[in-house]
Amino acid sequence: xxxxxxxxxxxxxxxxxxxxxxxxxxxxxxxxxxxxxxxxxxxxxxxxxxxxxxxxxxxxxxxxxxxxxxxxxxxxxxxxxxxxxxxxxxxxxxxxxxxxxxxxxxxxxxxxxxxxxxxxxxxxxxxxxxxxxxxxxxxxxxxxxxxxxxxxxxxxxxxxxxxxxxxxxxxxxxxxxxxxxxxxxxxxxxxxxxxxxxxxxxxxxxxxxxxxxxxxxxxxxxxxxxxxxxxxxxxxxxxxxxxxxxxxxxxxxxxxxxxxxxxxxxxxxxxxxxxxxxxxxxxxxxxxxxxxxxxxxxxxxxxxxxxxxxxxxxxxxxxxxxx
Ligand SMILES: NC(=O)c1ccc[n+]([C@@H]2O[C@H](COP(=O)([O-])OP(=O)(O)OC[C@H]3O[C@@H](n4cnc5c(N)ncnc54)[C@H](O)[C@@H]3O)[C@@H](O)[C@H]2O)c1
Numbered sequence: 001x002x003x004x005x006x007x008x009x010x011x012x013x014x015x016x017x018x019x020x021x022x023x024x025x026x027x028x029x030x031x032x033x034x035x036x037x038x039x040x041x042x043x044x045x046x047x048x049x050x051x052x053x054x055x056x057x058x059x060x061x062x063x064x065x066x067x068x069x070x071x072x073x074x075x076x077x078x079x080x081x082x083x084x085x086x087x088x089x090x091x092x093x094x095x096x097x098x099x100x101x102x103x104x105x106x107x108x109x110x111x112x113x114x115x116x117x118x119x120x121x122x123x124x125x126x127x128x129x130x131x132x133x134x135x136x137x138x139x140x141x142x143x144x145x146x147x148x149x150x151x152x153x154x155x156x157x158x159x160x161x162x163x164x165x166x167x168x169x170x171x172x173x174x175x176x177x178x179x180x181x182x183x184x185x186x187x188x189x190x191x192x193x194x195x196x197x198x199x200x201x202x203x204x205x206x207x208x209x210x211x212x213x214x215x216x217x218x219x220x221x222x223x224x225x226x227x228x229x230x231x232x233x234x235x236x237x238x239x240x241x242x243x244x245x246x247x248x249x250x251x252x253x254x255x256x257x258x259x260x261x262x263x264x265x266x267x268x269x270x271x272x273x274x275x276x277x278x279x280x281x282x283x284x285x286x287x288x289x290x291x292x293x294x295x296x297x298x299x300x301x302x303x304x305x306x307x308x309x310x311x312x313x314x315x316x317x318x319x320x321x322x323x
Contacts, residue, residue, distance in 0.1 A: 037073055037185070038146055038178050039110035040066075044078060045189040047085035049214035055093045056100035066093040077186040097129070101136035106207060109133075109157075110146040110178070121150050130157045134164035137171065142204045144174040148231050154198065154224035172204040175224045177231035192217040198227020 036057065043053040057063050062072050069086075071079045085091035094100060101107055111125035126147060133143060145157060158173045165171070175198030180188040195212045197219060199205055205221055212219060222230070245263060252259040 036110060036112065037075075037182070038180070039108065040071075040073065040082075041075060041078060041180060041185045041189055042108060042110060042146060042178070044081045044085060044091060045186065046211070047088075047091040048081050048190070051090065051211065053085075053091050054100045054103055055091070056095065056097050057093070058095060058097075060095050063093045063095045075185045076183070081186065097132040098136040101133055101141065102138070104141070106142045106144060106211065107133055108144045108146050108176070113147045113149055123149065123153065123156070126153060126157065127160060130160040131164045134161040135166065137161070137165050137169055138167045140170045142172050142174055142207055144176045144208075146176050146178050148177065149175075149228055151225050151228045151232075153228060154200075158200075172199070172201065173224065174199055174204050174208060175227035176208070177227060177234075179231070179234060190215065194218045194220055196220045196222065196227050196230050198222050198224040198230075200224055 039055060039057070043055040047053045055066070065072055066082070069083065071082055082091065109126065109129055111129050112122075113126060114122050116122050126145070126149060130143075133141075143157065143161065145154060154173050154175050158171075161171060161173075175196075177196055179192070192212075192215055195215070195217050197205065197208045197212075199208075199221065200223065209219055220230075245259075245266075248262060249259040251257070252262060
C-alpha cells in the first residue's frame, strides 16, 4: 500500500545480506519483530539465514530473559538457534519500538489477535502497535502483518499508520500470514510449503522475495485481502480434512479396514508422501497427527476413531488433531 501520493518511492536495496547494503555510517538491522511465539520464531529463523534482526516486545521481563540468554517458550531447536544468532550478532532484543523501527527496513507485526466474547477479533494489539510503528517512522518502511487477522485489516493498519505518522513518510503494507505449527515451528519456518505475500503495489515485492529467497519455497504474490483470507481458508481446509479423516475412520471401524493404511495411501495421492509439502497439502491424511488421549476424555463422536486407532496401530487410543 503506497500511501503518500507523489512521494518518492525508495525501495530497500537488497544485497547479499540485507545488513551489508544498509550500513553507511551506522549499523542498521534488517527488520524488527515482536517477540511472542511467532515473532521470536520468525526473527530467529530470518537471522539463521543471514539477515540481521531486532526483536521488539513491550513485555520487559520477556526481553530481559532473552537478553540474558533465556528463552520464554519451548520449541524444538529454537533455543540453539537463538543462542547461535545472538552470538553472531545477527539477533538482538529490545523493548523499544522506536529502536526497532529506526534500525529496520522491514517491520513485522506479530502481536496477538485473540477472539472477543462476541466471536469477533480483538484488533486492539494490532491497532496499538500500528500507532507505535507510525510514531517511530522517519523514513520509508515496509510494514508486514504476520498476525492472523480478519480480511481488510491491512487497510485499517495503513489508515492508522497514515494518521499517526507525524513524519508523513511513505510506506508499504504487506500481509504475510504464518502457517507454522507449534511443536514444529522452526522446521516449518525453515522449510515452508509456500510463502504468501499480499501487496497493494509492486514496490515491496522484490524486498519480500529477497527476504524469503534462502528458504527456496514457492512464493505466492497476491493482493492484501486475498493473503489475509488465505490464512483463514487454510485453517478451515485443515479442519475440513480432520472431519473427513475422522468420518473415514468410522467407516474403517465398521468395515474392519485399517485407518492408518487408508490415511497413508491418501497421502500418496500427491506422489511424495512424507515430504513437508505433502504433509500440509490438499491430500488428506498427512496433515493430521495423532495425540494420545485417554478415551474417557474423548467426546463421544471421537470414540470410534479412538477404538479404530487402537485396533489398527496397537497403540494408546488417540484422536486425529490439526497439526
Ligand atoms: N502461535 C502460533 O502457532 C501461531 C501460528 C500462526 C499464526 N499465529 C498468529 O500470530 C499472531 C501472534 O501470535 P503469538 O502466538 O506469537 O502471540 P504471543 O502472545 O505469543 O506474542 C505476542 C507478543 O506481542 C507482544 N506485544 C503486544 N503488543 C505489543 C506492542 N504494542 N509492542 C510490543 N510488543 C507487543 C506481547 O508482549 C507478546 O509477547 C496472532 O495473530 C496469532 O493468531 C500464531
